[in-house]
Amino acid sequence: MPELPEVETIRKTLWPAVTGRTILQAEASANEVMSVEDCEQLIGKTVTDIRRRGKYLLFLLQEGNRPSLWLLVHLRMTGRLLIHRFEDPLPKHTHVRLVLQSVDLQRTLLIFQDTRRFGRMWLRRVSDSSQLPTDMDKLGPEPVDPPLAKETLKKQLKKHPALTLKAALLNQSVIAGIGNIYADEILYAAGLPPQQRAGTLGDNQISQLATAIPQVLQQAIAECGTTLRNYVDGWSREGRFQNCLNVYGRAGLPCRHCGQTLLKTRLAGRTTTWCPSCQPRHSEARQTDS
Helix, strand or coil, X not given: CCCHHHXXXXXXXXXXXXXXXXXXXXXXXXXXXXXXXXXXXXXXXXXXXEEEECCEEEEEEEECCEEEEEEEEECCCCEEEEEECCCCCCCCCEEEEEEEECCCCCEEEEEEEXXXXXXXXXXXXXXXXXXXXXXXXXXXXXXXXXXXXXXXXXXXXXXXXXXXXXXXXXXCCCCCCCCHHHHHHHHHHHCCCCCCEHHHCCHHHHHHHHHHHHHHHHHHHHCCCCCCCCCCCCCCCCCCHHHCCCCCCCCCCECCCCCXXXXXXXXXXXXXXXXXXXXXXXXXXXXXXX
């Protein structure tokens, strides 16, 4: 599933190609991805901005002189938003097709492709363009822009003391945008074991985690995300952060730092990989606060 760095990379790559353009045509072939009614409402609207909240993309649409609609997109497991050449045949599993036109009459084709049809696109009315739709209300704080503050993280973890650190990072109401790849990488960077309970962290450990979260995510954004199977940016280019992974997907291999064999288990329903030496278990980890 695309996580925050991938969604942010898609946003950045689509922004210059899509904003300022008016939607001339909108077609949906899979009603569960986007309803025909929502598709029809897009026609004639101008894209004035693209924002990100957690793993969501939000297109601000204007009609006349005022914002009127949000187009919300969640890519789920295998969704892609792509700029596509008009002369090329549409790829298999293309479920939404948008034709956009600039003020100088140049046309752009934006498609939503999803092999599993788990992704979703839907509309919400704009009441105030400075306020995001209520769909976003339950999401936790953004971890990158601005970087997550230690006190904010401490407050969020305090609400869920019984969760393991892995489960807490995956919980979108705790922090928005982190999934399985970056949860493993963040905990490795922080030197914290994924099995440790959120309520047992000392101040030094919270500082370590608060530093590691934006650090890892910003590095991944700089590398345009992680491509393991399906992810590409808006121009169909793969990310590079898969070449930087320290633990995710490397169970059974030696730790890049200490050489210890990386272990894996299942936490919060997800495969979790960690280094038993660089990420000591709770009783040892608490010593860092002394």
